[in-house]
Amino acid sequence: MTTKFRILMGATALCASAGIAAAQDVTLTVATVNNGDMIRMQGLTSEFEAANPGIKIEWVVLEENVLREKVTTDIATNGGQYDVMTIGTYEVPIWGRQEWLKPLEMSAEYDVDDLLPTIREALSVDGTLYAAPFYGESAMVMYRTDLMEQAGLEMPDEPTWDFIREAAEKMHDPDNGVYGICLRGKAGWGENMALLTSMANSFGGKWFDMEWVPQFDQKPWQNAITYYVDIMTNFGPPGVSTNGFNENLALFQTGKCGMWYDATVAAGFVTNPIDSTVADKVGFAQAPSAEGGQKANWLWAWTLAIPASSENAEAAQTFIEWATGKGYTELVAEKEGWIAAPPGTRTSLYGNPEYTKVAPFAEMTLAAINSANPGSPTVDEVPYVGAQYVAIPEFQGIATTVGQLFSAAASGQSSPEEALAAAQATTTREMSRAGYPK
Amino acid sequence: MARKTTTGQRALITVAAWGIGLLISFPIIWTILTSFKTEATAIASPPVWFNFDWTLQNYIDVNTRSDYLRYFWNSVVIAVGSTLLGLAVAIPAAWSMAFQPTKNTKNVLMWMLSTKMMPAVGVLVPVYLGLRSMGLLDTRIALVTIMMLMNLPIIVWMLFTYFREIPGEILEAARMDGANLRNEIIYVLTPMAVPGIASTLLLNVILAWNEAFWTLNLTTTNAAPLTAFIASFSSPQGLFYAKLSAASTMAIAPILILGWFSQKQLVRGLTFGAVK
Incomplete structure (x- = not known):
């Protein structure tokens, strides 16, 4: 083998590996509403991208009714424009039943049992979780x-x-x-x-x-x-x-x-x-x-879900686990204080004295969410x-x-x-x- | 001959004109004022007019959150592109209908107009599916085409009205001098119809700039124009009126400035043919 040939081979291998790395780069299109908590999430995009190299986020932020019209059109026509959609508790059971959403199987670290039971029930169809709550309300x-x-x-x-x-x-x-x-x-x-x-x-x-x-x-x-x-x-x-x-x-x-x-x-x-x-x-x-x-x-929750037409489901799931996980709440608390933590989704938040100390409404919110019963x-x-x-x-x-x-x-x-x-x-x-x- | 008016009448007309002008422009003036307020002042009741601490914070916030120039550029491409493409199709069409009418010309014109009578949402799903299978969702080329098709009836109608005012004899004379069809349209008809074409162009740029159904529904990120930019600042749960006003002001500013500089052409074009 001549030196020239070796160099050529080496260069090809390098290019190939660079190509593979580039191919692994995924851009997720995330559709969301313009509410305060979501704007905060948008502001923390760089934190997610730093923790997950290879995944980039493109935001589509819209007014609620416009968003609903757009994502409904997209999902009904299998358009595939979005990888993560922000939808409400109203859509989740209907779309889940139609198999328009990908079922979510969260990792052990995510601690799905920490989700407030009423919220989790509202986002499941026959026991399968179809969306993860970003914030909840009663x-x-x-x-x-x-x-x-x-x-x-x-x-x-x-x-x-x-x-x-x-x-x-x-x-x-x-x-x-x-x-x-x-x-x-x-x-x-x-x-x-x-x-x-x-x-x-x-x-x-x-x-x-x-x-x-x-x-x-x-x-x-x-x-x-x-x-x-x-x-x-x-x-x-x-x-x-x-x-x-x-x-x-x-x-x-x-x-x-x-x-x-x-x-x-x-x-x-x-x-x-x-x-x-x-x-x-x-x-x-x-x-x-x-x-x-x-x-x-x-009972209402703004949730993140993956449309069945998404081609980046794995990366989308990574993003959802990040945005609705315990780590995200801690990240928000660290940056903007516990008062800014997204409410109404996790039991652990209400057990956290740092949160209950600054949020005088925490107890009432939790009681309201827990006593809501959308099933009956x-x-x-x-x-x-x-x-x-x-x-x-x-x-x-x-x-x-x-x-x-x-x-x-x-x-x-x-x-x-x-x-x-x-x-x-x-x-x-x-x-x-x-x-x-x- | 101008009608004689007394000073009193003139003063009354002036006051009425100013009154109507202010009434019509009030929402825009209020939006611009609100964009310089804090969120708390924006919802103050009774409303605060001028006596508040003017702030640019909303503009700073809006620019930090969104890439205004990208939306702006998409708006320009879509509005200007669709209008120019529309003119290229509509000038020959209007020419044939104005100067070579057949017994069906009226029907064709009515049929073209009738396409505007259907609510756009009625064809959203077929158009969406068509663009999806062509891989054209969220592209400027799709928006330019759709906006051109949407505004084509108006462009043809406007041009038809202007062309009809031009005496056919002039075109005949050009033909006698040996001009072919292409030269007749480009060198004789078009220069005479410039005011009409200019006002058609301006009006359709404004219509395409403000269009907020197709531009919102067929775009996500790459081709999203300023309508999507505004929509991203409207919130059902949270008071962001000042930021929304700042975003709206930034979205209407270019077209407002364009309208300001071209108001002579706009007025002349719109009244062209009405008074002789």
């Missing part, structure tokens, strides 16, 4: 401790709807720009219908009976909607029908609401002194119930899962229409009875069109 009452004291009342840990009404009445002072209670009124299956569905659950209502017959013509829904319209009309802020999560957050943070019943994730915002003028005057209580029965809480969300037996939604593909469309009807009732354009009758008619029609009972 619902609770946030209230102004100073105004509650002025009103001469004391908020119980587990208030009833009657107490909430009484407190709203006493705290309501529109002349000074304070409204008794702020609740969602903006139409949308994830906006006012999340609130109203969980409220109806607590009044003993349900969307469908075991034969998939809509139940808006039954007493519990009438009670819930009548209560809602009454409390919003008398003690709510003006323009209720345009208030969603963000609008109410703005109202509460600027001191306009006596109480606000909404997602537990709001607790982190309203107690943040940089943005909130009432940060040191906020108390928390569990979701209300009717006479101490079923609470009006819900209401008093009676129902054929569906989901606390503040019904996990069937038709729900988005139906609930958006029903949400518009109830939003109109909240703004006084129609009466609760008219809205309920119209909701019953439209849901019956859509369900029979979709072929229920199946």
Whole structure:
């Protein structure tokens, strides 16, 4: 063998190994929503890339509804544009059952048993985990401790709807720009219908009976909607029908609401002194119930899942284990403090004194999440899962229409009875069109 | 002859014009103002107008999180590319319909317009599947083509209207002088229709720049334009209005500046043919 030939061989081998190394470089396209915790995750990309050489992350950050539309199109057409998708607890069981998602088999180090049981159950289909929770939430009452004291009342840990009404009445002072209670009124299956569905659950209502017959013509829904319209009309802020999560957050943070019943994730915002003028005057209580029965809480988690069409499933799983693992929580705590740790997914976080010390809402959040029961969300037996939604593909469309009807009732354009009758008619029609009972 | 107006009338018209102008531009002015506020001031109630601590922090945050120039460049390629491609197809089409009409010309025009009557979402899945099998998802070439097809009816209609105002005799004269079809279109028709073509071009660049259905649904990272840039700052859980406003201001600034400099052509083009 001549020297020249040897050099040539050596060079070829080098090129080949470089080629293999280059081929191992994977770029993951991760689609996510523009919420605070996800922005933080995006900011920590370099940490992941440093720990996992050969995997690069490309982010697609979008508004929730735009994201939902895009990833649904992609997954339904097997488009393969994304390797990791941020989806909610609503999609996971539907998509998992369709085999649109890859089942997740986590490593021992990930400690899947540390996930909060209700959250884990909501993300599994027949015991198989299809998505890993990034942050989870339930619902609770946030209230102004100073105004509650002025009103001469004391908020119980587990208030009833009657107490909430009484407190709203006493705290309501529109002349000074304070409204008794702020609740969602903006139409949308994830906006006012999340609130109203969980409220109806607590009044003993349900969307469908075991034969998939809509139940808006039954007493519990009438009670819930009548209560809602009454409390919003008398003690709510003006323009209720345009208030969603963000609008109410703005109202509460600027001191306009006596109480606000909404997602537990709001607790982190309203107690943040940089943005909130009432940060040191906020108390928390569990979701209300009717006479101490079923609470009006819900369960939601933003999760990371791998679409079946992804060609980089192995790297995607590595990323998911990193982003939803214990190590990530510690990384966030180290960089930005324990208060910034993504809430509502792991038991260990709530056992960590460093976290509970800085997060006054930790205990309430955990209790709310643990008491949510999407598998059996209401008093009676129902054929569906989901606390503040019904996990069937038709729900988005139906609930958006029903949400518009109830939003109109909240703004006084129609009466609760008219809205309920119209909701019953439209849901019956859509369900029979979709072929229920199946 | 200009109509006589009294000073009082003129003052009234001026005030009304300013009022309407301010009303129309209010959302944009408010967006720009909000982009200089902190998140807490952005949601202040009652709203703060000018008396706040102006900050550039939102612009800094937006630029740290996103690569603005990449989105900007994609917007430019998609908006300008699709419009130029559209003009190349539409000029001959409008010529034939304006100067060589047949009994079906009207029907063809109506049929072209009718394609705009269908909601875009109705063809999303077929288009998505088609692009997927051609491997063209998230590419600029796909967006340029789709945007061209979307705006083609408008381009053809606008050009047709302008061309119809040009006397056919001039083209005949050119033909008598020995101009062939190509020369007739390039050297005689096009120069006369420049104001019309310019306004068509500008209007369609603006339409393509602002289009937010296809550009959002057919792109992920490589071809994502400024519409995706704005969408990435809108949040359902969290108050990021000031940052969203900063992102919106950055997204509309180029087209606003373009519109400012070309408003003469825009106005002339849009009123061309209406008054003689």
